Amino acid sequence: MLALEIEELSKTFSVGFWKKRPRCVLKPLNLAVEEGEVFGYLGPNGAGKTTTLKILMGLVYPTTGTARIFGHSIDRPEAKLNIGFSPEQPYFYDHLTAQELLEYYGQLSGIPAGDRSRRAAAALHRVGLKDIDRLQLRKFSKGMLQRASLAQAILHDPKFLFLDEPMSGLDPIGRREVRDLIQELKDEGKTVFFSTHILSDAETLCDRVAVLDRGELRGVGVVRELLQQSEKSVEILWHGEAARVELEQLGAKVRSSGEMTQAVLPHERLDAALDALRKNRARIESVNPVRHSLEDYFLQKLDNPQPAHVEVARS
């Protein structure tokens, strides 16, 4: 079952005081997320990630298009019964303690009164907020607020979590704990949709990622396949510039730096390249398979001015 279906969703704001002019922040977006997936929504600042999440949460109305969460249109309250949302740079009622805040959200989510206190304490414990019974949120650090935000998102045990930059403001230990939490949620069968520009986190956690730039979807891919695909290239490093021309004729991308020359070429042409280097008596330093990271995919999608063919749902 699809957890999230987005069809032709777009947003154009009117800007200017007297003379209004349109500013498109999200071009028609088509996307689908399957139940149980951890889906990374990647993009540089201003790409439209937060706008998408705000539309899905009902904070901003779309100019065109529709979206459904577990089959419920996002403009229906039923769509929000099974979701948890943690916004970017969370702000809360600073007169409350974290326990009071979660009990308040528990009431909004329809958690029975007798159960609220226990579940709030459990959620706080799960995100690592302990011994803060009397501390009002106004005295929380940025990292503690981020944890409180995650606690309120998981409080009512939703099936689908929307997390906007969940690692923002966290120290390395906090980031690791949040990563573990997302992994635990995935293991429990939850669907997680999170936006981030920390690509290593996305690479570790996500089943699939989408890359967004300037309001436009550049591509969607299965992380495992993207990483495997990249291993079909090899990198050769040698001293001097001998055999450069021969390797370029083999289709290698050759770059010299100081005394060293580097060539990246398809794996099947490795033998021919090595033959050429031996023939020219080049001193080979190393031969390694190229392991592309998600960052390479991300940058490749951003460099490409035209949107790539977009795979909407996993087949």
Place this chain on the structure above:
Amino acid sequence: MSRILAVAFNTYREAVRDRVLYNLIVFALLIVGSALLFGQISLEIERIVLINMGLTSISIFGIVISIFIGIGLVWKEIERRTLYTVLAHPVRRWEFIFGKYLGLLGTLTLNALLMAVGFFAALLYLSHTFSRPDLYILVAIYFILLQFMMMTAVAMLYSTYSSPLLSSIFAFSTFVIGTFSEDLHNFAAASQGATKWIMTAVAYIVPNFSSLNVVSQVAHGTPVLGALVLQNTVYAFTYSVVLLLCAAAVFENRNFK
């Protein structure tokens, strides 16, 4: 209903923790000081002065709170982005508006009732006993609560689309004009042509606080007619609900960028 009450209770709790009820201390000092002072003067008018001053204080303290907190009720939630996580729950936007409204109204009602207790204690200190005309004071306090109901709705409406500075100017202007709404009606009746139409329209649009002010009347022990109580009740409820629906409609269409 549970969600509206949750928002209302949170609004009330915020007001209390932001020390809004501290105004009670000022009020208590004012009333105790007045009672002691008037007790020493011991003229025939001391009761009238105390009732006038006590009820006017309850009204002014409440109106000021309703405006200053009311204008920030929604705006603050948007600016601080506390709204984001609330609306991500299955809360309808109109439920949020009604919850915020009820929360502030509850705070104002509690505030006014605590003031009323202090006021009656001062009155007892001065008169040594309660008499039947003192019951009319309760009607005057009820009318003051109706004023809070309307004024909070006005402030809330402004809060849904305007900054606190502009909202406070609009809200105070509305209160002042509403206080003189009877004069507006009289002026409209005496005018002609377009002026008559405009003044009549303004007189009906602004809240009519004139008919809700019976402080002077009850201070002199004059009864308040049951028909006026009914009329004011219907008017205040209708006016507040219409304004809240307008606030909800404005809020419903907003994008929270």
